[in-house]
Amino acid sequence: MNGFRLRAGALGVAAMLALAACGSDKSADNGDKTGADGVKLGPGVTDKTIGVGMITDLTGPYAPLGKSISQGAQLYFEQVNQAGGICGRTVEPQVRDMGYDVQKSVASYTELEPKVAAFAHFIGSATVGAVQDRIAKNGPLTLVLAWSPQMLGAKQIQMTGTTYAVDVINGVDYAVKTHGLKSGDKIGHIYVEGDYGVDSLAGSTFAAQQHGMTVVEQKVKATDADMTSQVAAMKSEGVKAIVLSVSPKQTASAVGVAAAQGLNVPFLGSNSSYAPQLLDTPVGPALVKNFVVMQAASPLSADLDAMKKLATDYKAKYPDATLDNGVMAGFTTAAITGDALKLACEKKDLTRDGIISAHRSQNAWDGGFGSKMDFTDVSQPPSRDTNILQPDKDSLGGLKTIQEASASDNAKKYEIKVG
Template sequence: MVRRPGAPAAKAVAGALAVLLVLAGCSSKAKDGKESDKEGAGGVKTGVGVSGKTIALGVLTDMTGVYATLGKSVTQAQQLYVKQTNADGGVCGHQLALTVRDHGYDPQRAVAGYTELEPKVLGFTQFIGSPFVAAVKQRVDGRDKGLVLPQAWSAHLLGSPYIRVIGSTYDIETINALDFLMKKKGLKKGDKVGHVYFEGDYGENALAGSKYMAEQSGLTVVEQKIKPTDNDMTAQVAALKQAGVKAIVISAGPRQAASLVGVAAAGRFDVPIIGNNSAFAPQLLATQAGPALMKNYYVASPSLPIGADTPQAKKLVEDYKAAYPKDSLDNGVVAGWTAALAFGEALKKACAGKDLTREGVDKALLTINDFDAGFGITQDFTDPKAPSSKESVILQPDKNAVGGMKVVQQAAASAVAEGYTPGD
């Protein structure tokens, strides 16, 4: 595992979350709040989260915080999957039911939401926020053992058979992003590269990737750490311009990315900028930063965009527009749909194995080595210590593209990423 820097802010957050977890543990049900496994119709064993003809699944999302736009898309895509699956007869003779909680990217609400839903659901098709997933990881691994498919890509989450990141982790994604900048955008050995990143699991894991790539490629990383509440990147742009960086990586949210790109353009600081997968939302193209985003900004993604030229993408676009005609399309739709589809595949395999308990579903996912949602990257879930893929797609904002993103480099893993192991 990559070690996290012991920054005071990160320690404070970790300490607060630890206190919350202790308090939450004290309020759990007797005997860990678990029901005894039981045998249902057709000889299929069931347990927590499966009652009567219903499979209860949890969603811990962000509808009002840093990732509000993406959180809405992820959640609606999963609700669409559930609606369609239920219309086709459900899974194993059961109807799927999602219970959604908005944590607003707040640590207290995230932990409280997990504590509330965990005793009631089979697992979680969504949990936004690497720091919050990391905060409950010990509980998931040690006691709860319910499958969690996070909308988070921190390598700190690797190693768990129950928390399975879909796609390349942030460190690997950042390595691929820098490889793109070196091969296609003029960044070269001896150059300085800026890295603006959120404090905590997300940003610090991405930073680990940029530092590793810098060591391997002869770059120098100039760091700028920010908080999720920091929305104006003027000071960061000024510092990086003064340092003479030739390119910038941003591991933050869409608002921070828009500010960074917009401020750089206004100051005629003409360097390529690339973000991790969660650092863009197409709604930004309608802001003053729109032209600059289309000129100088790129995004490393764990999949093709929603506007991809594949049958699955085209069908998802059609179905999503029909279900949510007033809402825009973005890559949150892809991420939410992919996670729900992966969870559904695990449920189907568990049903075939006559074991629809948490243990049965966990084991079922670990047998899937060729999962393909139709968005360009095949996932292998068999090794909990490794990401399900090391490939990234490089995208560029484009207001004329479906979902606001076009592909500039197809799915690939750089040579450095192929040789990298999280923790190196």
């Protein structure tokens, strides 16, 4: 009976994908038009408005970050509209919560795709992956908050920063330099199933090989809450450091269990593994002592005018909200989307091809946020630099920089396999 239910469920998903694909093909027939101002108009664009989509997680495992991401993006577009919009048009953001559920992601994309000129963000490797072929076939410019190499290769799909693997390589090389790891040592890696975990593990495996070390693996599900058995396995193997490519709640469990078991080793967290709210929990002191975050983006505490303005504006707009990495991620991806639309307007071409071409013409985008990115090569991430950040209650956003963005020799030579 259980096998039948699983098979029936799989068939149901397949049918849904097939119907969605048909819908996508139909929407691709929308003819480009020319506006009253002589600008070519594609789907989601009228003489007065530009629709921009956001597919986020407001109720699933990454809900705290998803809320911040969406609010950061909405803040950007609100400011753009207050300044007169883009190309004389009001930008209309449309947010959909998919709860980190593949079927809801498919439904959200199917609904919004004909209505938007671009997606300012789409969260999650697995959720984006469910419609990736459709985006690559005829979809709009889509900024993905997912760092799997599976996201590379299509002109329509743009990740920010670098891949999970490259971040982990930079992080392991940092641990070798600062914590005295050496050849023959073991490093642990607790990772969530799916592209996020798989690519992160590829990074730790590569870095370990370069240093003559080995990796002790522990795979978990996104729904797993207790990391006791995984940490116990790490302790029994005598690991000298642990990489975490999991959710923030799972990070809290792993670091807390390690402290309780007397396992005093450095923890290296992938960019989706941390939320500053954890500092107010019992595990907060252990995070400050032993945990660092590896991410391409500068933290909110960076001494940058653009970051300081963002923090001030966000707190004014959302006074009760927590400042975290999601705020910067949402605002930045929205700014990248906005800049693509502005460049396309200069060419009088707000068709999908016009917007994508404008975006892909930029080889040193910074936006004032301290992370220079090259969008011209669809087969490579826009950067290989990683910041090493430490949890800190006194720093804006709960993180402070302990190593500025850089790429180790191992990160530079790592071969990224697309698709």
